[in-house]
Amino acid sequence: MSDYIDHEYMVEVNNLKKYFDIPLGFFRTAKLKAVDDVSFFIRKGETLGLVGESGCGKTTVGRTLLQLYHPTGGQILFNGKELHTKEEIQAFRMKAAMVFQDPYSSLNPRMTVGDIIGEPLDVHHLYKTPEERQARIRELMELVGLSSEHATRYAHEFSGGQRQRIGIGRALAVNPELIVCDEPVSALDVSIQAQIINMFEDLQKKLGLTYLFIAHDILIVRHISDRIAVMYLGKIVETAESEEICDRPLHPYTQSLMSAVPSRDPETSRKSQRIILEGDVPSPLHVPSGCPFRTRCPKAFARCTEEVPLLREVAPNHFASCHLLEPKQE
Amino acid sequence: MSLLEVNSLKTSFLVRTGEVKAVDGVSFTLEKGKVLGIVGESGSGKSVTAYSILQILSHPGKIIGGSIKLNDEELVGANPSFIQKIRGNKVSIIFQDPMTCLNPVFTIGNQLMEAILLHTSRNKKEARERALEMIRLVGINDPEKRLKQYPHELSGGMRQRIMIAMALACEPDVLIADEPTTALDVTIQAQILELMKKLQKELGMAIIMVTHDLGVIVQMCDEVIVMYAGRICEKGTVDEIFYEPKHEYTKGLIRSIPYGSKKESRLIPISGSPVDVLNLPKGCAFAPRCDKAMKICLEQKCELVSLNQTHSSSCWLNIADLIDKGQIAPDESIVPEDKEGGTANV
Numbered sequence: 001m002s003d004y005i006d007h008e009y010m011v012e013v014n015n016l017k018k019y020f021d022i023p024l025g026f027f028r029t030a031k032l033k034a035v036d037d038v039s040f041f042i043r044k045g046e047t048l049g050l051v052g053e054s055g056c057g058k059t060t061v062g063r064t065l066l067q068l069y070h071p072t073g074g075q076i077l078f079n080g081k082e083l084h085t086k087e088e089i090q091a092f093r094m095k096a097a098m099v100f101q102d103p104y105s106s107l108n109p110r111m112t113v114g115d116i117i118g119e120p121l122d123v124h125h126l127y128k129t130p131e132e133r134q135a136r137i138r139e140l141m142e143l144v145g146l147s148s149e150h151a152t153r154y155a156h157e158f159s160g161g162q163r164q165r166i167g168i169g170r171a172l173a174v175n176p177e178l179i180v181c182d183e184p185v186s187a188l189d190v191s192i193q194a195q196i197i198n199m200f201e202d203l204q205k206k207l208g209l210t211y212l213f214i215a216h217d218i219l220i221v222r223h224i225s226d227r228i229a230v231m232y233l234g235k236i237v238e239t240a241e242s243e244e245i246c247d248r249p250l251h252p253y254t255q256s257l258m259s260a261v262p263s264r265d266p267e268t269s270r271k272s273q274r275i276i277l278e279g280d281v282p283s284p285l286h287v288p289s290g291c292p293f294r295t296r297c298p299k300a301f302a303r304c305t306e307e308v309p310l311l312r313e314v315a316p317n318h319f320a321s322c323h324l325l326e327p328k329q330e
Numbered sequence: 331m332s333l334l335e336v337n338s339l340k341t342s343f344l345v346r347t348g349e350v351k352a353v354d355g356v357s358f359t360l361e362k363g364k365v366l367g368i369v370g371e372s373g374s375g376k377s378v379t380a381y382s383i384l385q386i387l388s389h390p391g392k393i394i395g396g397s398i399k400l401n402d403e404e405l406v407g408a409n410p411s412f413i414q415k416i417r418g419n420k421v422s423i424i425f426q427d428p429m430t431c432l433n434p435v436f437t438i439g440n441q442l443m444e445a446i447l448l449h450t451s452r453n454k455k456e457a458r459e460r461a462l463e464m465i466r467l468v469g470i471n472d473p474e475k476r477l478k479q480y481p482h483e484l485s486g487g488m489r490q491r492i493m494i495a496m497a498l499a500c501e502p503d504v505l506i507a508d509e510p511t512t513a514l515d516v517t518i519q520a521q522i523l524e525l526m527k528k529l530q531k532e533l534g535m536a537i538i539m540v541t542h543d544l545g546v547i548v549q550m551c552d553e554v555i556v557m558y559a560g561r562i563c564e565k566g567t568v569d570e571i572f573y574e575p576k577h578e579y580t581k582g583l584i585r586s587i588p589y590g591s592k593k594e595s596r597l598i599p600i601s602g603s604p605v606d607v608l609n610l611p612k613g614c615a616f617a618p619r620c621d622k623a624m625k626i627c628l629e630q631k632c633e634l635v636s637l638n639q640t641h642s643s644s645c646w647l648n649i650a651d652l653i654d655k656g657q658i659a660p661d662e663s664i665v666p667e668d669k670e671g672g673t674a675n676v
Contacts, residue, residue, distance in 0.1 A: 053515035053516070053517060053518075054515055159603040159604060161603060162603065189371040189372055189542065189604060190371065190542060190544070190583060190586055190587070191371060191582060191583060191586050191599060191600035191604075192599070192600075192603070192604070193586070193599075194586035194588070194597040194598065194599030194600070195599040195600075195601070197588070197597050197599075198596065198597050198599060201596070216515065216516065218516070219587065219588045219589075220588050222588065223588035223589075223597065256517060257516060257517060259520075260516045260517045260519065260520035261516055261545065262519075262520075262523070262543070262545030262546055262548060262549040263545065263548060263549075264544050264545055264548055264572070264584075264587050264589075265548065265572065266548050266568045266569050266572050266573070269548045269549050274520055274524070276520055276521055276524055277517045277520075277521070280485040280486075280487050280488065280518065281485075281515070
């Protein structure tokens with residue numbers, strides 16, 4: 001199935017948990033289980049797409065992975081090693097970077113583009129002379145398709161697509177191996193999205209990058225990812241190769257998610273049968289017992305209320321967590 | 331007579347740095363019971379076109395020309411009290427963000443009944459009945475309870491349903507939906523689109539669907555208008571726009587949608603950045619980003635030319651084709667051969 005000779009996992013996440021305390025009043029808090037028992041891996045040089053609806057915990061997974069949040073439980077292995085000390089985390093920050101969703105609020109309006117891209121270089125002392133810093137900034141700007149003459153301009157002088165390029169340039173400054181892209185194109189116009197997606201693909205080839213690509217647009221995720229993981233209410237419900245999961249989704253949630261995506265072809269749109277889910281996503285403060293999807297699942301039965309389904313291999317390299325997909329026993 | 335006729339509508343925002351021609355000569359008609367999609371990128375003037383119909387433009391915006399006729403009655407320059415009677419009654423609107431468009435300090439019931447009391451002769455009790463009926467119609471359970479709730483107590487999808495209920499309470503002839511599902515998740519978007527389609531069939535109203543999402547257009551619309559920099563690039567049925575796009579911008583837009591996985595294809599983006607509305611080019615606004623731009627494209631704007639009964643496009647390349655085929659003569663006023671003097675009809 002795979003054309004990767006090197007099967008080394010760059011990132012391995014085991015039973016990751018991240019709970020937030022939400023104040024309810026004096027001395028009362030509630031646990032918000034943003035990420036609850038999530039395990040996945042990312043191979044070197046591949047793109048893992050993480051999709052799900054708002055509030056499903058996909059951004060929290062990305063941020064916890066980058067040690068921006070301290071995990072409540074579980075294990076994150078980076079190149080086979082767990083990170084404990086401050087020095088280890090500091091070194092890890094040179095290997096992993098993040099591209100944010102909103103190119104308007106993620107760039108400091110008081111800094112020039114050169115300084116924004118150069119800031120990681122300053123923080124990690126990655127240059128010896130000011131000339132070296134300038135040269136590196138110029139190189140990075142050209143790498144992301146910006147003219148290096150614009151280094152003295154401010155972020156507001158650029159369009160949305162160009163700002164996203166600045167954000168990507170900043171992420172590349174430390175020469176990372178892993179980039180977590182948190183909805184990097186959802187704020188952009190359709191015609192610009194394609195430019196940025198192509199650039200992500202080119203940079204991956206050129207620099208051998210590994211991506212965790214978080215997005216809610218399934219068409220884009222399908223295009224850019226090698227494998228896709230689908231999240232629902234803090235849990236991964238299904239993961240497989242991107243074509244496999246898009247063409248043959250097995251979990252009822254993935255099935256309805258895929259069918260909800262409006263087709264861009266009038267003929268298929270007229271023919272397609274949509275599975276319309278009832279109701280809304282429950283609040284992550286009150287996750288239903290058993291399978292988190294059971295309240296909206298058209299196929300739910302008694303066992304779903306009682307038992308949490310485990311993520312298991314239901315087809316070769318295709319994992320899903322649903323009681324219906326378990327092999328029949330006895 | 332069409333339900334809604336918009337003729338060379340011009341809406342501008344007069345700002346300190348100049349005039350922003352948000353809508354620059356847009357014409358279309360909407361028939362009863364049809365769904366018209368207006369698609370375009372941010373700044374293309376699609377929302378301003380919709381707001382101009384209801385005359386709810388924010389401050390420096392002003393309709394400076396053209397006409398909008400609803401059931402043969404002119405709306406541009408009409409008495410504000412007349413427009414007030416139309417709004418929410420004959421023409422209603424659903425906005426993009428249901429979180430900000432509901433008033434947080436009034437209950438759902440209060441806000442729903444307001445429109446009904448204002449536009450119909452119902453008394454308070456009847457208005458309440460109507461409100462309950464509307465909440466049921468949009469598929470929300472427990473309507474009695476909802477009437478007493480405040481917007482923050484509802485989820486995003488539910489709020490958008492309330493917005494739809496509010497918009498439809500007076501049985502409008504035209505419903506304008508301005509990016510009605512952009513703020514929602516896909517599964518909720520599917521619910522809302524399905525609901526709108528169902529209600530449209532039941533109530534027989536016409537919908538103007540303003541969106542940037544081509545998927546929503548495909549799923550909902552009969553006809554499509556593609557806008558760029560305040561002008562119509564192309565107009566046609568859904569099949570014409572998606573299967574035989576004629577304008578280079580439409581073609582680019584459709585090409586840039588991801589299809590399949592990366593092993594199969596690479597995306598074909600439209601190069602360059604969106605137009606700066608303050609400094610529109612002299613010729614076709616898309617020409618700086620168009621690979622096939624000719625000399626005339628940079629010099630002169632192309633008017634919308636009909637290619638068949640339903641399909642029209644404003645691209646010089648189409649006109650060149652038509653001349654080649656001998657369908658129009660080169661000396662017609664739309665094709666200024668004398669480029670030097672060429673102010674003809676533009």
